Amino acid sequence: MAEIVVVSDQQSAGELSAQIMVDLIERTPDAVLGLATGSTPLALYRALAARVADIGLDVSRVRGFALDEYVGLPEGHPESYRSVITREVVEPLGLTPALIHVPNGSLDGIEHAGPDYEEALTAAGGVDVQVLGIGTDGHIGFNEPGSSFASATRVKTLTEQTRRDNARFFASEADVPMHCITQGLGTILRARHLLLLAFGEGKADAVAGAVEGPVSASNPGSAIQLHPHATVIVDEAAASRLQNLAYYRYAYANKPAWQTL
Numbered sequence: 395m396a397e398i399v400v401v402s403d404q405q406s407a408g409e410l411s412a413q414i415m416v417d418l419i420e421r422t423p424d425a426v427l428g429l430a431t432g433s434t435p436l437a438l439y440r441a442l443a444a445r446v447a448d449i450g451l452d453v454s455r456v457r458g459f460a461l462d463e464y465v466g467l468p469e470g471h472p473e474s475y476r477s478v479i480t481r482e483v484v485e486p487l488g489l490t491p492a493l494i495h496v497p498n499g500s501l502d503g504i505e506h507a508g509p510d511y512e513e514a515l516t517a518a519g520g521v522d523v524q525v526l527g528i529g530t531d532g533h534i535g536f537n538e539p540g541s542s543f544a545s546a547t548r549v550k551t552l553t554e555q556t557r558r559d560n561a562r563f564f565a566s567e568a569d570v571p572m573h574c575i576t577q578g579l580g581t582i583l584r585a586r587h588l589l590l591l592a593f594g595e596g597k598a599d600a601v602a603g604a605v606e607g608p609v610s611a612s613n614p615g616s617a618i619q620l621h622p623h624a625t626v627i628v629d630e631a632a633a634s635r636l637q638n639l640a641y642y643r644y645a646y647a648n649k650p651a652w653q654t655l
């Protein structure tokens with residue numbers, strides 16, 4: 395079972411998850427981080443940037459792999475995930491840009507962009523900690539409902555709901571790309587630690603489905619139930635539809651001191 399940690403607000407979630415990253419980087423200076431985009435991980439990236447500066451952590455050898463990218467946006471588009479990762483993660487943390495990989499969403503070469511990305515991930519030795527948000531339709535990465543649990547990095551068609559959800563980043567919904575390239579559920583499940591964050595009432599059903607729902611390709615987030623080391627950090631609102639919430643709180647409150655997240 396995933397470990398469920400309920401926190402009071404996004405800032406606490408950010409600090410807790412930043413600590414996981416700091417511990418990892420102190421142990422493994424060339425750690426491979428799996429980077430998610432969207433609003434959810436911003437609290438983590440902010441807290442991590444502050445911690446890195448505070449303790450003078452050397453992050454120059456840290457490597458990163460983004461989960462996904464839109465297909466067909468012009469190079470340098472501010473909402474391409476390459477731009478978002480650069481702006482929200484690479485620059486504030488002071489990571490080395492050449493060590494940060496994002497799937498290639500350019501139409502030129504899109505047929506082999508998935509296998510190329512898988513090859514780069516394998517060559518890097520896989521992801522140490524994979525940060526995940528979750529879509530209101532249960533997607534992780536851009537693996538929309540129906541995605542195979544064995545899937546690799548490939549091109550997918552975004553659901554109408556995801557395009558609506560992401561329209562806030564674009565001038566209009568029509569401007570949200572129709573296609574994306576995303577790590578597969580099989581790719582994500584190979585990461586050594588999954589760290590899923592979710593905030594707000596709008597995510598409560600998706601979180602309940604991922605943590606407690608039947609394991610089903612119809613609910614991609616439920617793939618985390620197959621992972622031996624998954625941590626889910628949520629606020630009260632996102633936790634509100636979990637059936638076994640009292641037990642998760644009890645287990646976390648009684649966590650043995652030697653166990654880390």
Ligand code: PGA
Nearest residue numbers: 432433434435527528529
């Ligand atoms: P959000 O997106 O963090 O912007 O809510 C999550 C997701 O779509 O995976």
